[in-house]
Amino acid sequence: MTDVVIVGAGAIGASVALFCKRLDPGLDVTVIDRAPSDDFSSTARSGSGGARRLFCCPENIAMSAYSIGFFKQLDATAQSELERVDWCERGYLFIVPPEGIALLESNHKTQRRMGANVELLSPRETARRFPMLRTDDLGAAAWSPEDGWFDPRKYLRVITHLAQQAGVRFVTDAVCGFDRQGGRVVAARLSSGNAVRAEYFVNCAGPWAGSVSALVDMPLPVNPMRRFEHVFTADTAHPQMPYVKDLAGLAIRSAGNAYSGGLVKTHVSRGFSQTLDESWFDSAVRPAVEWRFPGLGRPRLTRSWAGLYEQNDFDGNAIIGRWSGRCENFIVAAGFSGHGLMHAPAAGLAVAELIVKGRYETLDLTSFGYARVQREEPYRERGII
Numbered sequence: 582m583t584d585v586v587i588v589g590a591g592a593i594g595a596s597v598a599l600f601c602k603r604l605d606p607g608l609d610v611t612v613i614d615r616a617p618s619d620d621f622s623s624t625a626r627s628g629s630g631g632a633r634r635l636f637c638c639p640e641n642i643a644m645s646a647y648s649i650g651f652f653k654q655l656d657a658t659a660q661s662e663l664e665r666v667d668w669c670e671r672g673y674l675f676i677v678p679p680e681g682i683a684l685l686e687s688n689h690k691t692q693r694r695m696g697a698n699v700e701l702l703s704p705r706e707t708a709r710r711f712p713m714l715r716t717d718d719l720g721a722a723a724w725s726p727e728d729g730w731f732d733p734r735k736y737l738r739v740i741t742h743l744a745q746q747a748g749v750r751f752v753t754d755a756v757c758g759f760d761r762q763g764g765r766v767v768a769a770r771l772s773s774g775n776a777v778r779a780e781y782f783v784n785c786a787g788p789w790a791g792s793v794s795a796l797v798d799m800p801l802p803v804n805p806m807r808r809f810e811h812v813f814t815a816d817t818a819h820p821q822m823p824y825v826k827d828l829a830g831l832a833i834r835s836a837g838n839a840y841s842g843g844l845v846k847t848h849v850s851r852g853f854s855q856t857l858d859e860s861w862f863d864s865a866v867r868p869a870v871e872w873r874f875p876g877l878g879r880p881r882l883t884r885s886w887a888g889l890y891e892q893n894d895f896d897g898n899a900i901i902g903r904w905s906g907r908c909e910n911f912i913v914a915a916g917f918s919g920h921g922l923m924h925a926p927a928a929g930l931a932v933a934e935l936i937v938k939g940r941y942e943t944l945d946l947t948s949f950g951y952a953r954v955q956r957e958e959p960y961r962e963r964g965i966i
Contacts, residue, residue, distance in 0.1 A: 583609040585936060586769050586779040588756050588793050590614035592733070592922050593914050594785035595740045596929025602747035604937040610748070611777060613769065615755040617741070629810060629841060630736075631824050631834070632923035633673040633728035634697040637688040637963045638898065641920065642695040643944050644927035645728075651926035652731050655739060666736045670729040671835060672823035674711065675965050679720030681828060684964045689723060699725045713819050713876030730824060730834060733922050740925075752777075759797050765910050766797060781936050783912045788853065788889040790915030799904050802954060803916040804851040806892035809861050811885045813870075814839045816878025826965050831869050839883060844869050845919070847892070855887040890919050896959035897966055901928060902950035903935065912936070913951060918966070 585601055587594045590612050598610050632652065634645045652668045659665040677685050685701065692699045702724055704716040710724070745751065758770040759782065768778045786793040788805035795801070822835035833842035844866050862882050870880050893900060893916030900916040903909055914932050917924060931946050941947065953960055 582778045583611045583750075584779060585610045585781045585783065586777055587612045587783045587785055588614070588769070589785035589787055589789070590617040590741070590751055591785065591787050592737055592740065592925040593787070593917070593928055594783070595737060595744055596925040597783055597785060597914060597932045598749040598929075599740055599744040599747060600926075600929040600933035601936060602744065602749060604933050606747065608937070609750075610744075611750045611752055611779070612744070613752045613754055613756055613771065613777070615753065615772075617751050617753055629832070629834070630730040630733045630922060631673070631728075631832075632730060633725055633824065634692060634695070635673055635675050635688070635699065635723055635725050635728070635965070637691055638948070638960065639691060639695055640944070640946055640948055641898070641924070641962065642692060642697055644924040644946075646695070646697070647927040647930070647944060648924055649728070652736070655736075664739055664742075666731040666739055668729060668731045670727060671821060672724060672726040673728040674707075674823045674825045675723040676707070676714070676716075676719050676825065676827050677721055677964070678718060678828070681964065682720040685721050685723050688964055692723075692725075697725060698727050699723055711822070711825075713817070713822065713874050714825070715873055715875055724823075726823075728824070736922065736925070756793060756796070759911075761797065761908070764908060766908050781910050781912065783914060783932060783936075785914050787891040787915065787921070790891060790913065794913065797904075797908055797911055799907070799911070799913075799951075800954075801900065801913065801915065802895040803891050803893050803900065805853050806847065806849060806851055806890040807854055807856075807887055808845050808890055808919075809843050809858065809885055809887050810841070811843050811862050811866055812836060812839055812841050812883045813862070813880045814883060815870075815874075815880050817876060819877070825873070827873070828965055829869070831873060833870060833874070840870075840877075840880070842866075851892070851894070853889065855889060857885055857887045859885075861885070891915055891917055891921060893918050895954055896961045898960055898962060899924065899928065899949050900951055900954065901931060901946050902952075904951055
């Protein structure tokens with residue numbers, strides 16, 4: 582018997598576990614994953630480590646602000662390199678064509694109201710500050726200098742270690758079913774033949790979250806979406822270059838004297854394949870980089886890999902909260918659609934507050950609840966996601 586069972590040992594699951602123990606050290610918390618810290622997990626394979634406040638939904642902005650502070654605090658209190666997540670504050674730059682100006686301006690009003698340090702730039706000012714960019718086709722840019730990125734693998738390692746130090750138990754096994762009594766889940770059944778009874782069950786299974794929720798007959802619109810990440814060099818290094826994103830899905834940042842990123846397409850078939858398309862960099866990424874960054878010179882691929890986003894095909898935002906009215910003690914934290922790493926600390930705290938306090942206190946994430954899916958009322962981001 583345990584108090585809390587968390588399915589999924591990635592960034593979200595480990596964060597929920599840690600914050601449960603921080604809010605109530607007496608809680609017995611068990612995290613179950615078929616391959617904890619697996620290099621093929623969503624955390625390890627699909628995330629670039631970017632964290633930014635450039636959203637339109639206030640909840641996403643608030644989650645980013647909290648999480649960025651948490652990343653910085655981890656580095657500030659680290660006693661060794663093994664305890665760092667390597668927060669790199671190089672900023673984010675969102676660029677849009679002329680038809681995207683109104684959208685950027687609308688989002689900017691919300692960002693400023695939420696306390697984010699974001700500046701709107703004209704194409705001329707963008708060219709002056711970031712001379713490696715092509716700007717003759719731009720309408721505007723949004724610049725957030727206090728945003729940046731961190732190392733996803735290091736975050737998972739650090740947060741898992743902190744959770745283990747706090748007494749969280751990590752179990753290598755697969756959840757294959759749940760036992761229910763009335764309106765509650767009472768036990769998770771494992772492939773090993775064991776069963777774990779608990780008071781609360783949290784689905785943090787990332788791309789597999791839909792399959793886990795199906796075990797309690799909860800329809801969850803979260804599916805695995807394959808994406809590719811690349812590291813490349815070029816003729817010119819710009820180690821201070823920010824994270825640059827556009828409406829077409831191009832996302833490129835500096836990585837020391839190299840570059841990291843790719844071209845994300847969301848309208849692709851869903852599935853668990855992580856097979857790398859060896860031609861994607863040459864056919865799609867390199868031409869896009871050469872067009873947008875003529876100041877870099879010719880990109881030369883260093884390495885590529887494939888990973889999975891936990892894509893919420895309903896509206897692209899996270900689903901966080903209880904299955905109210907059906908299984909009150911079954912909580913979901915999934916469907917982050919590429920934002921899970923940057924929002925892991927905030928999601929972890931929010932879910933822990935639901936468990937320990939029975940309500941949100943630090944961040945009100947009610948709008949991200951499953952109820953919107955049941956009502957068929959999408960809550961979407963606008964613009965660059």
